[in-house]
Amino acid sequence: MANCKHCGAPITWKQSANGKWIPGNTDGSDHRCMKRNNPVSAPAAAPRQMTNKDGSKPCKFCGKDILWKNLDGRWIPHNPDNSKHMCNRGVQ
Numbered sequence: 001m002a003n004c005k006h007c008g009a010p011i012t013w014k015q016s017a018n019g020k021w022i023p024g025n026t027d028g029s030d031h032r033c034m035k036r037n038n039p040v041s042a043p044a045a046a047p048r049q050m051t052n053k054d055g056s057k058p059c060k061f062c063g064k065d066i067l068w069k070n071l072d073g074r075w076i077p078h079n080p081d082n083s084k085h086m087c088n089r090g091v092q
C-alpha cells in the first residue's frame, strides 16, 4: 500500500499496457488526484520486486533483504554487509 505523495490518500500502483504506472484508489478506480495537475510519469516508489539488482531477496521470515551464497554446497543467507543472516524467525 502506498500513499499519494500529493494528497496523502492511500493508493495502489498498477501498470498499464504501455508500461506507465497509474495510481489507483483502493476501490480499484483510477486515482485522479485533486492536488496534482500533471499526469503521472513514475511512481514515487516502484512496487517491490522479488529479486533486487544485486540478487538479494527479502527474507521470507523477517522481510529483510538477504543474499543467498553457496558455501560448501549449502545455501546460506547473508546480510547485505556480508555477515551471516541470523534470522530470529528462521531459527527453530
Ligand SMILES: [Zn+2]
Pocket (backbone or CB within 6 Å): 004, 005, 006, 007, 008, 009, 031, 032, 033, 034, 035, 036
Ligand atoms: Zn492524490
Ligand SMILES: [Zn+2]
Pocket (backbone or CB within 6 Å): 059, 060, 061, 062, 063, 064, 085, 086, 087, 088, 089, 090
Ligand atoms: Zn530473516
